[in-house]
Amino acid sequence: MLKKSLLALALSSALLTGCGGSSSNAPVVVPEVTPVVTPDVTGFSFEATEMITNLTNDVIVAGYKNLNDEAAVYLLATQTLVNTPTEENLAAAQQAWKDVRVHWEQGESHIFGPVDALSIDPHLDTWPLNTSDLQALLDTQSGFNATELKAFNDDVQGFHTMEFLLFGDGVADNEKAIGEMTVLEREYLSAAAEVFKTHTQTLFDAWTVATDATDANSPAYKDLLLTPDNAVYSSQLGVVEELINGMIGIVDEVGNGKISEPFGSSIDNIDTTKVESQYSWNSLADFTDNIQGVQNVYRGEFLGQADKAGIIDFVTAADAAIATRVDTEIVDAIAAIKAIAGDNDLPFRQAINDADARVRIQTAIDKLTTLQTSLENDVLTQLKEWQQS
Amino acid sequence: MKYLRRAKWSNLAVVIASSIIVSGCNSSSSDEKEEVSQASYTHVSQLGGDATAVSASDSGHGFSTPMPNLTTEQLDKHLAGDAHFETAFTTAPNSEHPELDGLGPVFNNQDCNSCHQRDGRSSTITLAQGQERVLLGPEAGIFLRMSIDDGECSNPSVDNNYCKNLGVDGFGTQLFHRGVLKARDDWQENPFIGQADVYLAYEYSTVEYADGSSVELKKPIFTIEQPYDVSAENRLDSAILQENVRYSPRNGMPVFGLGLLELINEADILAIADENDANEDGISGRPNWVFDPVKAKNNDPIPVSLGRFGWKASTPSVRVQSLGALRGDMGVTNPLFPDESIANTPLHESYLTRTNFVDTGVDEQGNTEASQEFSDEVVFYAETLAVPARRNIDDDSVIAGAQLFDKVNCTGCHQPEFTTATGELLVGGLPAPNGLKGQTIYPFTDMLLHDLGEGLADNRRDFTATGVEWKTRPLWGIGLTKTVNPAAGFLHDGRAATVEEAILWHGGEAQQSKTDFMAMTQADRQALLDFVMSL
Numbered sequence: 028m029l030k031k032s033l034l035a036l037a038l039s040s041a042l043l044t045g046c047g048g049s050s051s052n053a054p055v056v057v058p059e060v061t062p063v064v065t066p067d068v069t070g071f072s073f074e075a076t077e078m079i080t081n082l083t084n085d086v087i088v089a090g091y092k093n094l095n096d097e098a099a100v101y102l103l104a105t106q107t108l109v110n111t112p113t114e115e116n117l118a119a120a121q122q123a124w125k126d127v128r129v130h131w132e133q134g135e136s137h138i139f140g141p142v143d144a145l146s147i148d149p150h151l152d153t154w155p156l157n158t159s160d161l162q163a164l165l166d167t168q169s170g171f172n173a174t175e176l177k178a179f180n181d182d183v184q185g186f187h188t189m190e191f192l193l194f195g196d197g198v199a200d201n202e203k204a205i206g207e208m209t210v211l212e213r214e215y216l217s218a219a220a221e222v223f224k225t226h227t228q229t230l231f232d233a234w235t236v237a238t239d240a241t242d243a244n245s246p247a248y249k250d251l252l253l254t255p256d257n258a259v260y261s262s263q264l265g266v267v268e269e270l271i272n273g274m275i276g277i278v279d280e281v282g283n284g285k286i287s288e289p290f291g292s293s294i295d296n297i298d299t300t301k302v303e304s305q306y307s308w309n310s311l312a313d314f315t316d317n318i319q320g321v322q323n324v325y326r327g328e329f330l331g332q333a334d335k336a337g338i339i340d341f342v343t344a345a346d347a348a349i350a351t352r353v354d355t356e357i358v359d360a361i362a363a364i365k366a367i368a369g370d371n372d373l374p375f376r377q378a379i380n381d382a383d384a385r386v387r388i389q390t391a392i393d394k395l396t397t398l399q400t401s402l403e404n405d406v407l408t409q410l411k412e413w414q415q416s
Numbered sequence: 417m418k419y420l421r422r423a424k425w426s427n428l429a430v431v432i433a434s435s436i437i438v439s440g441c442n443s444s445s446s447d448e449k450e451e452v453s454q455a456s457y458t459h460v461s462q463l464g465g466d467a468t469a470v471s472a473s474d475s476g477h478g479f480s481t482p483m484p485n486l487t488t489e490q491l492d493k494h495l496a497g498d499a500h501f502e503t504a505f506t507t508a509p510n511s512e513h514p515e516l517d518g519l520g521p522v523f524n525n526q527d528c529n530s531c532h533q534r535d536g537r538s539s540t541i542t543l544a545q546g547q548e549r550v551l552l553g554p555e556a557g558i559f560l561r562m563s564i565d566d567g568e569c570s571n572p573s574v575d576n577n578y579c580k581n582l583g584v585d586g587f588g589t590q591l592f593h594r595g596v597l598k599a600r601d602d603w604q605e606n607p608f609i610g611q612a613d614v615y616l617a618y619e620y621s622t623v624e625y626a627d628g629s630s631v632e633l634k635k636p637i638f639t640i641e642q643p644y645d646v647s648a649e650n651r652l653d654s655a656i657l658q659e660n661v662r663y664s665p666r667n668g669m670p671v672f673g674l675g676l677l678e679l680i681n682e683a684d685i686l687a688i689a690d691e692n693d694a695n696e697d698g699i700s701g702r703p704n705w706v707f708d709p710v711k712a713k714n715n716d717p718i719p720v721s722l723g724r725f726g727w728k729a730s731t732p733s734v735r736v737q738s739l740g741a742l743r744g745d746m747g748v749t750n751p752l753f754p755d756e757s758i759a760n761t762p763l764h765e766s767y768l769t770r771t772n773f774v775d776t777g778v779d780e781q782g783n784t785e786a787s788q789e790f791s792d793e794v795v796f797y798a799e800t801l802a803v804p805a806r807r808n809i810d811d812d813s814v815i816a817g818a819q820l821f822d823k824v825n826c827t828g829c830h831q832p833e834f835t836t837a838t839g840e841l842l843v844g845g846l847p848a849p850n851g852l853k854g855q856t857i858y859p860f861t862d863m864l865l866h867d868l869g870e871g872l873a874d875n876r877r878d879f880t881a882t883g884v885e886w887k888t889r890p891l892w893g894i895g896l897t898k899t900v901n902p903a904a905g906f907l908h909d910g911r912a913a914t915v916e917e918a919i920l921w922h923g924g925e926a927q928q929s930k931t932d933f934m935a936m937t938q939a940d941r942q943a944l945l946d947f948v949m950s951l
Binding site: 139140141143144145146149150153155157158159160163164167168178179180181182238239240241242243248251258259260261262264265266268269272300407408410411 | 471472474475476477504506507510512513516526530533534539542543544545547551553554555594596597598604607608807808895898899901902903904914949
């Protein structure tokens, strides 16, 4: 049988839209309709509570906890760099930046809720940054602190501003000597890291304590997913739809945006200015982590963890063959992105300008296209067949 | 990193619905079962007709879906506009990314999406416990309009400058509270400040129902500091701090279904206007007549049109609304509005001098910061976002609420149904997509102005709209507001956290409906709210 709400949708359309509703506001007489019973041939049953609970608590919230914890480590590394500017401490801060980046990129598979509503995404990850404004500030200000910096525009804050300060311009290499880093650059970096940490804390708190930080009575965002029938999610269907759309969104973004736009239509049409994380040459790690995030949601666990309930279980209930195929397509997409580096660990910024690497890039794009098509046509569409208990 | 979504949504459910229409008609005509009296819209799911989205109507993408009945070519144009909608502009010149430059020099936000998050309402800024006020910054999807109080204006003509509002000397008609780094003379002390700082605070009140339950309401209070035209020590001399200046907040609103609203026949809207309340129902909707820059550009001798968009119906088309926001809210000049928002003010002149005339808004060839193609695509995007389908329409409470909505005459302003125009039509000056035409739609707005009482009054006219009048907001999709943006608020300044609060702010012509709502039992109030949330 078709799920209840879709059947109702079809019925209601039958009643009025198709028949031409009255243009006046006056009540019209509508016959009460006997519900249509459709044979139970295409629908499937799935108890989603365990899956939603696991994905909410052990994937999304756990991921934001990891992000927040690593942001604290990173902030400490930048403060150490301010106090003791050595090559070792710069290298430690660079590594800490990459470590915190992992959790942000994996979390892009579920960009919804507070990360959008509280403008945390643009605060943390605006691209491109405004290097001329950044330089003007460094040239004219006598010092920086987090309170002031938080009021600056987003294009001189966040991951990529800090990346630029830590790694340099990324054109010839992704290395920066401590001697190339001014006192004010280190101060700016640390202030930006402090602002960054406040945002990751805000994000974590919105999911776990109160959606509205100023209203202690507002629900934690995770509870809106765990107990739907609220102002945000009217049913579990809405939650599952959100989770699937989150995966589709990042697969689309990686395949059609992050990789395809710098890649261009030919080797004569590349655009290195559009390469994400181009200063640190961390692009391929970013893309890999994005799709790793998709796998986390699809499988219900982080890499290496024991099996738990994920979207794959929902799809398996509908069609086990599709569930397995999509899982393989995710694995293939991750492998294809990793393979872009080739045998000589070529960064993406250089790979788009290398004929052999371009073949590998096209393969990755194709794998992502296949995955996106499956998620849209074979996974999202299962929602209409789902009979919620 | 923010990127657009290219997914092409399945319209299978639309097909399912369509396929049952015929049998539904047949069955209703032959059915001998008991008949019940219901409002005409009770069971309607596809509020945008064929331009309704079905497969994203339960989640945060509910406002972000292209109309399913676009052609492939139209979909490509829509998706290009989608990318533009999320484009975060940067200070000019930007040699690495010239396609992104043009922000400001003063502005309210850097991209469309920041004020129309996920194509919906903006987040309402809240205050922490003990915090008295907050400075409007990047998180704010709200700004202030302003003008000199010059009385009412009812008949736009060349003699009264078509009832355009009189801008504040040195500022204009919109307060831009953010700026590029060097927007002001004092930029080294005050980087990134615009014309002035704006702070937001709230005052609170409580409304009690007859059954003893109560709702706390909040009202935003804005204060302005550090205007650019005087020093901080001498702030009272600023032109915007004088008694004859009127302010009105403007919160970002949803941008789906707009093409359909633009194609409602003007005659159908005017036919339900009742300026003098001839039918004596206490409701007297009237049109706003506004200056139309598209007509002016085309040398129309009477550049005035029916206002359709904006909180006071002060713009005639999606094109004027969108490109006005592009030039105003973001400071990006475009072919319809080629001058910077603060052109010919001392602030702009000092900025140009300070930055060596590298950001004039128009290059040596006469090209504006946003091209014609960019402008057309972003307008088309807003014209062709689908209306989300309803949810829970078979719930008993929703069905009961639909009848109560009519019974207490919410429909007196929130007109349920229109049919869009057909034939060879223009939308925003370009040929209209066929998918917008001839659609039976349920926006729940009469597109007219109504006096909503002193509680909501901004006391600032907007063309022919008075200081107590607002355009009836469309209610379609309103139930997904928090799904799209859990921090979103309702009404022109985001003051209402819930639909119930929004209802309780109604007054004036809606006073009787609010009184009737408040007199309902708790169950009936909930049913009415359930119906609204199903839209």
